[in-house]
Amino acid sequence: MKDTPINYNVVKTKFEESNLASIGKASIREIKKLVDEIERETGDKYIRMEMGIPGLPPSQVGVDAEIAALKRGVASTYPDIQGIPELKKEAARFVNLFLNIDVNEEGCIPTVGSMQGGFAAFITVNRMYEEKDTVLFLDPGFPVHKQQISVLKQKSESFDVYNYRGEKLRDKLESILQKGNISAMLYSNPNNPSWICFTEKELQIIGELADKYEVVVLEDLAYVGMDFRKDLYTPGEPPYQATAAKYTDNYILFISSSKAFSYAGQRIGMMIISDALYNKKCPDLKKYFSSDQFGYAMIFGTVYPLSAGVTHSAQCALAAMYKAANDGEFNFVDEVKEYGEKAKVMKKLFTDNGFYIVYNTDVDEPIADGFYFTFAYPGFSGEELLNELIYYGISTISLAITGSERTEGIRACVSLVQRSQFPDLEYRLKKFNEHHPVKEKQL
Numbered sequence: 001m002k003d004t005p006i007n008y009n010v011v012k013t014k015f016e017e018s019n020l021a022s023i024g025k026a027s028i029r030e031i032k033k034l035v036d037e038i039e040r041e042t043g044d045k046y047i048r049m050e051m052g053i054p055g056l057p058p059s060q061v062g063v064d065a066e067i068a069a070l071k072r073g074v075a076s077t078y079p080d081i082q083g084i085p086e087l088k089k090e091a092a093r094f095v096n097l098f099l100n101i102d103v104n105e106e107g108c109i110p111t112v113g114s115m116q117g118g119f120a121a122f123i124t125v126n127r128m129y130e131e132k133d134t135v136l137f138l139d140p141g142f143p144v145h146k147q148q149i150s151v152l153k154q155k156s157e158s159f160d161v162y163n164y165r166g167e168k169l170r171d172k173l174e175s176i177l178q179k180g181n182i183s184a185m186l187y188s189n190p191n192n193p194s195w196i197c198f199t200e201k202e203l204q205i206i207g208e209l210a211d212k213y214e215v216v217v218l219e220d221l222a223y224v225g226m227d228f229r230k231d232l233y234t235p236g237e238p239p240y241q242a243t244a245a246k247y248t249d250n251y252i253l254f255i256s257s258s259k260a261f262s263y264a265g266q267r268i269g270m271m272i273i274s275d276a277l278y279n280k281k282c283p284d285l286k287k288y289f290s291s292d293q294f295g296y297a298m299i300f301g302t303v304y305p306l307s308a309g310v311t312h313s314a315q316c317a318l319a320a321m322y323k324a325a326n327d328g329e330f331n332f333v334d335e336v337k338e339y340g341e342k343a344k345v346m347k348k349l350f351t352d353n354g355f356y357i358v359y360n361t362d363v364d365e366p367i368a369d370g371f372y373f374t375f376a377y378p379g380f381s382g383e384e385l386l387n388e389l390i391y392y393g394i395s396t397i398s399l400a401i402t403g404s405e406r407t408e409g410i411r412a413c414v415s416l417v418q419r420s421q422f423p424d425l426e427y428r429l430k431k432f433n434e435h436h437p438v439k440e441k442q443l
């Protein structure tokens with residue numbers, strides 16, 4: 001029996017009872033269940049870093065608007081599939097003021113979370129041209145997107161961008177896109193799980209190649225405004241949220257309200273389709289949809305049969321949050337900055353105790369502190385590290401399930417960790433380091 005921060009025998013027994021072959025290979029929900037049980041049995045609280053859920057209260061502007069909408073009786077009427085007019089108007093303003101791009105309101109379409117936006121996009125983009133039937137993932141990425149491709153029985157390719165940052169990205173992308181089978185390329189920016197942010201140069205490369213090879217850029221802005229190295233909240237003034245939309249007219253942006261507005265529970269996000277793509281005509285679409293126009297096919301051919309639109313009151317809430325942000329009355333960036341501040345402290349606790357950050361730069365700049373960070377420990381694979389950290393009261397997920405080639409890595413999400421837990425975290429990391437001395441040759 002080892003002197004671990006969490007009772008060794010309880011962890012061992014609970015792990016055996018769970019029938020999991022390895023904690024390091026378990027899904028996020030399986031880890032959550034196991035840790036819930038250990039916490040119940042021991043009464044000890046874990047440093048919970050496995051799930052990417054908001055740790056802040058929902059935006060009050062949204063809650064107030066939603067309650068008012070329900071009281072007005074909106075629950076009894078189906079909202080328009082393409083979105084209520086007020087939301088479409090404020091979404092177009094939002095991308096104009098915070099991303100500095102111009103989009104017609106028509107192309108701003110609510111979805112049931114960005115999650116449904118991604119699903120709808122895969123269905124539609126892979127039907128535009130017979131020969132373009134494969135989505136390219138710029139990994140590491142959000143595992144659910146791969147699950148979506150799999151249930152749709154669609155094809156995907158992927159590569160880890162870690163080794164292809166900066167100008168190297170061009171040759172790598174070109175080597176894949178020139179085959180002619182790629183319909184779209186997807187990435188999140190800032191990135192889940194690594195929190196890397198593409199540089200302007202990289203976004204320009206992505207945009208240029210999207211035009212050259214007629215590939216749709218699927219830019220997932222689940223963490224819009226959250227590259228805290230710059231203050232991205234001044235409506236209509238630089239600096240703006242970086243986006244490939246500055247460099248191509250061939251894009252769909254997915255703007256989640258889950259993290260930036262802490263509105264995950266209401267399941268609403270926006271899909272922003274560029275004017276050029278919205279109006280694009282692709283004869284092959286006619287095989288599946290009543291129209292060959294991309295935007296029309298997306299709304300009435302794909303979004304309609306998925307859920308016939310998005311919860312009416314949630315649309316009113318999002319319209320109000322955008323309006324307040326657009327009018328300079330709701331600094332949503334300030335409200336979530338706490339994630340970055342916690343990450344800064346936590347990363348230091350890890351690195352002071354023998355750990356290192358896996359994805360640690362954006363080409364020539366240190367990575368931002370944000371919602372996630374990635375770490376590893378000399379001499380351990382990610383799976384081994386996860387298996388061991390569970391005895392030290394720290395729960396996380398392995399990078400291996402995110403398409404990362406850095407299989408020694410672990411993803412940590414800072415949102416649920418309270419500042420009052422920092423002393424516990426420090427003690428546990430110290431103990432881990434004490435029990436697993438780093439050998440000279442591993443450094």
Ligand SMILES: Cc1ncc(COP(=O)(O)O)c(C=O)c1O
Pocket residue numbers: 052112113114115116142188192220222255256257258264268269
């Ligand atoms: C990269 C990424 N995309 C999409 C989502 C899903 O967002 P939503 O809650 O809007 O469906 C998440 C949520 O964690 C995410 O990290």
